[in-house]
Amino acid sequence: MEIISIEKKTFEEMVSKFDNLVAKAEALCFEDKKMSEWMDSQDVCVLLNISPRTLQTLRDSGRLAYSQINHKTYYLPEDVGRMLPIVEKRKIKDK
Template identity: 35%
Template sequence: MEIIGMDSELYKELAKKIDFITDYIVNQKQSDSKEDVDETWVDGYEVCTFLRISERTLQRLRSNGQVSYSIISGKSYYQIKEIKRLLEDRLIKSGNDCLDDLIKQHKQYNEVRRKNKPQ
């Protein structure tokens, strides 16, 4: 194994560059996520909680083919664009403020998960 020594000023400069690159990547992800909100997937629990509907109502929409969804590991996921369509078609009697809460809380949840993720 080879040991490489480094001047403290050089180390500080390298650390600043790494921090700059990290900030750039995080900002890019945030700007990309703003554009792709409709493509975001949320689970059934989030949909029920923030749209103030029961799990049975969501199940009925799935069974009647009124909402598209995906099942991963036994859990149902829905795209935000599908939830918007349900609201526009008045299949769910919640307002757009509930949808905004859903999107906002989902983003916060993802940020917390990302920060707590072991590296």
């Protein structure tokens, strides 16, 4: 077995970087868990700050994927998140 010796400062920097890596990994895991929940139409309208009619237009045009269960429409948060910059850009353009 080989022993490698490093300076204390270098070791502390490595530990700090590993701590940052762990924090980022935990944040990604939490975000993934949070993003796995479905959103209904009301949640999407509030998040995107759009009317139900605009939401229907996004669905009808195929720009926003959705699933329908028992006459209720659900959206994946990932898909809604991708629409956020597009909707914001369109609102700025319309002003």
